[in-house]
Amino acid sequence: MTKLENYISGKWVTGDGDGQPLFNAVTGNPIAAATTKGLDFKAIVEYGRTVGNPALRKMTFYQRGNMLKTLALHLRNHLDKFYQVSYQTGATKADSWVDIEGGIGNLFANASLRRKFPDEIFCIDGESHNLGKNNTFMGTHILVPKEGVAIHINAFNFPVWGMLEKIAVNLLAGMPAIVKPATVTSYLTEAVVKEIIASGILPEGALQLICGSAGDLLDHVSSQDVVTFTGSASTGLMLRSNPKILSESVPFNMEADSLNCIVMGDDVVPGMPEWDIFVKEIRKEMTLKAGQRCTGVRRIFVPENKMEDVWKAIASSLSQTTIGNPLNEKVRMGSLAGESQRSEVRSQIAKLLASSQIVYGSLDSVEVIDADAKKGAFMSPVLLMNEKPFASKEVHEVEAFGPVSTIMPYKNSDEAIALSKLGKGSLCSTIVTADYKQAKQYVIGAASYHGRILVLNNECAKESTRPCRWRRRDGRTAGSKTLFTAHRITGIANYDYGDH
Amino acid sequence: MTKLENYISGKWVTGDGDGQPLFNAVTGNPIAAATTKGLDFKAIVEYGRTVGNPALRKMTFYQRGNMLKTLALHLRNHLDKFYQVSYQTGATKADSWVDIEGGIGNLFANASLRRKFPDEIFCIDGESHNLGKNNTFMGTHILVPKEGVAIHINAFNFPVWGMLEKIAVNLLAGMPAIVKPATVTSYLTEAVVKEIIASGILPEGALQLICGSAGDLLDHVSSQDVVTFTGSASTGLMLRSNPKILSESVPFNMEADSLNCIVMGDDVVPGMPEWDIFVKEIRKEMTLKAGQRCTGVRRIFVPENKMEDVWKAIASSLSQTTIGNPLNEKVRMGSLAGESQRSEVRSQIAKLLASSQIVYGSLDSVEVIDADAKKGAFMSPVLLMNEKPFASKEVHEVEAFGPVSTIMPYKNSDEAIALSKLGKGSLCSTIVTADYKQAKQYVIGAASYHGRILVLNNECAKESTRPCRWRRRDGRTAGSKTLFTAHRITGIANYDYGDH
Secondary structure, three states, X not given: OOEOOEEEOOEEEOOEOOOEEEEOOOOOOEEEEEOOEXXXXXXXXXXXXXXXXXXXXXXXXXXXXXXXXXXXXXXXXXXXXXXXXXXXXXXXXXXXXXXXXXHHHHHHHHHHHHXXXXXXOOEEOOOOXXXXXXXXXXEEEEEEEOOOOEEEEOOOOOOOHHHHHHHHHXXXXXXXXXEEOOHHHHHHHHHHHHHHHHHOOOOOOOEEEOOOOOOOHHHHOOOOOEEEEEOOHHHHHHXXXXXXXXXXXXXXXXXXXXXXXXXXXXXXXXXXXXXXXXXXXHHHHHHHHHHOOOOOOOEEEEEHHHHHHHHHHHHHHHOOOOEEOOOOOOOOEOOOOOHHHHHHHHHXXXXXXXXXXXXXXXXXXXXXXXXXXXXXXXXOOEEEEOOOHHHOOHHHHOOOOOOEEEEEEEOOHHHHHHHHHOOOOEOOEXXXXXXXXXXXXXXXXXXXXXXXXXXXXXXXXXXXXXXXXXXXXOOEEOXXXXXXXXXXXXXXXXXXXXXX | OOEOOEXXXXXXXXXXXXXXEEEOOOOOOEEEEEOOOOOOHHHHHHHHHHHHXXXXXXXXXXXXXXXXXXXXXXXXXXXHHHHHHHHOOOOOHHHHHHHHHHHHHHHHHXXXXXXXXXXXXXXXXXXXXXXXXXXXXXXXXXXXXXXXXXXXXXXXXXXXXXXXXXXXXXXXXXXXXXXXXXXXXXXXXXXXXXXXXXXXXXXXXXXXXXXXXXXXXXXXOOOOOEEEEEOXXXXXXXXXXXXHHHHOXXXXXXXXXXXXXXXXXXXXXXXXXXXXXXXXXXXXXXXXXXXXXXXXXXXXXXXXXXXXXXXXXXXXXXXXXXXXXXXXXXXXXXXOOOXXXXXXXXXXHHHHOOOOEEEEOOOOOOOOEOOOOXXXXXXXXXXXXXXXXXXXXXXXXXXXXXXXXXXXEEOOHHHHHHHHHOOOOEOOEEEEOOOHHHHHHXXXXXXXXXXXXXXXXXXXXXXXXXXXXXXXXXXEEOOOOOOEEEEEEOXXXXXXXXXX
């Protein structure tokens, strides 16, 4: 089997050994193998620090921003190739658009941010402060790039966007990156990095790619580096416990399991536009990218007297979703990213079934178009119901990273807020209501546990883009969409916004 | 011996057992014992969360700011008492002023910040963003208090200021605090908390005090809590490695060992005002608070051809410092905070002596006024010289937390910048120069490794307050003093400003 290549220390190289075989998620056919065996990870980190970092540091914000724009324009010339590879991950055209063009959009958005910075290698942060009565002593905050590398350990679900949204930031800031995509879909990331490197738009050392195991990469980090991780909470905990990360105080930004929830306001009844908006929203959240989205809704809270009406409406809506080969135009939901993902989702559902029951879908069978359900990693959407959410731990802790969500009853708005918080901090939450008072109460009450809260109603539904991902950068908002974003005052200058 | 009291769960209580005896640092006489044995730390955390937090959360920013102002005014009525206790820590009147009135000043400064917030229980952060063309979909960032407690584990050197500068922030933000001062000087913190609690100005549960061991306190934290630590790097590493802090992603803000440095610009020659400013600055940095300051200068970098002139001038200046009983008006430098601190400083100097030599002062003898050098924790200022700073690890790693600093030569400005960075990140640095070009070069070049860089020259020297401590809060600057503050762009949304 051909091996994916790693771009390290200025060269494309293959690792030793047979490596881990990767498969087309739709057909089950082998694609390539990934291995990093024999790579010198210490040298990779050092190369980024000594070659990539100085090259980026000496550029101004304008130059770095223009570089991102040039790169974005260049990648747009290769969309067809990226889409063809993306279909192999089980992603539909719409899913791939989010990943590929959404990722490139992030480059454009960060390129535009250059205008908020000076044409300098440093920038001033906020106002200066006169600190003496005679104006001879003052304070000014300046920002300069750190002198290390940004190591990005990414999730499997968005192999392009996951890389581009992170490197756009460190490249604008003047830091090089080492990207380690999740192995299972790393062939798509590799395809994009091939075009990036071939273009010669980035200075040498600004981007390195590792397809496969990260080896002892993190044992070589220092306080001038930063590490980001997107993936499971258990892996994240292992990484952040790395002795080097702890002893060197390396900034570690983690985005892990998130039990996002949606709440139906108690004003919503059948016949109101918000009723249909609620049902449609859940279908989208469950089926887009086959539910493999960090912000996907996992918990659905509904006034207890409307439970049956709501789950039946959701089930009816889900039944209209056509599943199958992403290359077929009729298909609305593709496969999971691989057989390993499907096994993982099934085993998570098994945990959820300790306190919940399936009200729509099946673990074992699924009807597909233009594909073989046995060979591809296909799966039916699964709607679970849990009637005692205060008595069940699993439903607030176990993330089944696929087309899976659980509907639960609540009695009053205090209960809805309390239930939302049992997720112990989520990326996002949504409340669907036409009642602004109720919306405000939920937002203020639930804010401390949620990165973002979307208030969805008939007025904004047409323009709403759902609580998709969003990040803050140096106090600014960068190209994304949200209605309310609730952040927490910590009482302390800083905390990790990424940790939820 | 009387025991210090802990204020927990609404009551003043003493711990079990004999406890750790604490001594007057000047006379060696016993003061009291500190023990937390038998305290229920889980209940203490829970009390802060369930009693203090809701009480503060329901107040608006204005109400919380006014509460801080009232508290500051109240504490000013008890200054005499605090000063009398402070002298027992070995602090002079000037040292005590920084600790006590500087701490109260922090309450005032944070009280004033209320005007930057709305008279609401939440606040808007930055501008709102229209995210759709038809203006029906927008994003707004709001800030609300976290729902836990702020646990502050503080250093021994500023028992009042160390507490007040931290709780001022969490109280304004709406979070309660649990304060654990360093045991050796906790009797001063206890004296201040007695007045705070007796005043009834803070709502019940807003402040708890632990004098002695923190027991298993950190085993009960959750993601809604925050922990701050000021002290040694080794203790900090142990605390931040706590399994609960890691698994719950608890924000952990650490300020540990800092090998701060001062650089003499190569334009500075005897006869220039900057020459005298440099020498005077070092004397102050070494002797104020007997050198027990986190921002104290530990490394002195001087053009190689001026080494002898400079160290002789510093030695001559140090020899004029009168040491002794802080109650005597002639005394300019008191004692260390206790015998244990003196032993610690001596053992750190022993490590430094592996590659440096003493050019002023003595480890064993010191002349004191109005005190017994054998009974009090007195110590002579010690100036060390290291002629090969690139070849010595210790001088950039070992912090002797007393009146101790090491002078070293540099060849050119690139070397000065490189040497400054060998401290692996410091709270602050100073360059003394009359040459603005040189100042800019140093600031931009060294910024990535320093929290703050002071440019000191004849124009600003009169108003300069030295690079004393300073913190950012939610993007704002709060009441402190600096010329340049250099922060690092991480490429990532957040990092721990406190970690150096």
